[in-house]
Amino acid sequence: MSLRKRVEPTGVSTRDLSALPDLAGFKRLTQSLAMLDAILSPEWEHRYYSFNAAWSEGAMMASMRNGCGDHWFALLCPAGVALHGLAHESPLFKEGTPPPWVFADLPADFHASFREEPAFETQHSTFSIWRRASDAVWQCGRPPAGDDADDGSAELLELLAGDPAQYVDFASEYYEREIDPAAVEAIYQHTPLTRDLVLRLNPDADYDALGEDLDEIAYPSAG
Numbered sequence: 001m002s003l004r005k006r007v008e009p010t011g012v013s014t015r016d017l018s019a020l021p022d023l024a025g026f027k028r029l030t031q032s033l034a035m036l037d038a039i040l041s042p043e044w045e046h047r048y049y050s051f052n053a054a055w056s057e058g059a060m061m062a063s064m065r066n067g068c069g070d071h072w073f074a075l076l077c078p079a080g081v082a083l084h085g086l087a088h089e090s091p092l093f094k095e096g097t098p099p100p101w102v103f104a105d106l107p108a109d110f111h112a113s114f115r116e117e118p119a120f121e122t123q124h125s126t127f128s129i130w131r132r133a134s135d136a137v138w139q140c141g142r143p144p145a146g147d148d149a150d151d152g153s154a155e156l157l158e159l160l161a162g163d164p165a166q167y168v169d170f171a172s173e174y175y176e177r178e179i180d181p182a183a184v185e186a187i188y189q190h191t192p193l194t195r196d197l198v199l200r201l202n203p204d205a206d207y208d209a210l211g212e213d214l215d216e217i218a219y220p221s222a223g
Helices: 023-040 108-115 164-174 181-188 195-201 207-217
Strands: 049-056 059-065 071-077 080-086 127-132
Touching: 023 049, 023 059, 023 071, 023 080, 023 164, 023 181, 023 195, 023 207, 049 207, 071 108, 080 108, 164 181, 181 195, 195 207
Parallel strands: none
Antiparallel strands: 049 059, 059 071, 071 080, 080 127
16 A cells, blocks of 8 residues: 655645535535545555544544644534644644644634644644634634745645545555546445445445444445
């Protein structure tokens, strides 16, 4: 299994968050990414994307880990969604001390449940984004004028644009396999999971073994 390294901009970054879906779409997309990874990789530690629909009372958690030390964590809760990322090769990275502007404008709704929650490791951030339930657009921590250092968000947020073709490309590089684009699109659309759909994505998958993942991700299943 290869470790993937992409650096080209993809249209989603702290410089331009307009391609991100709304809050409901973000939840569906991150569930879909986690479900696809569960189908392609029975071993959890080899997956990029995960989703826990029962992270805590009233809250869910989505995450990405690339196997090279970079990650993002997102809290989905009644207040909205907050996400922070760590790109360890970014010039902004300083272990234990994120740039002060990364969280300076983070709404108070996310302080206790996200910023101060040890599990999210926000002390190692290079960027953060958020959207409250009352917000019309996504927002982010912004550096001072003239500071154009790469925070790593363009690479780490790549698949959050919601284009199934991006996941097909990702799978061909990371999982080293060609997968059915129509089956990927079906998962993006939250088509209930069936044995046939799983085998179209991964002929070696054990459909019956996906029950725990289905429960954790809360992805719909045909039974």
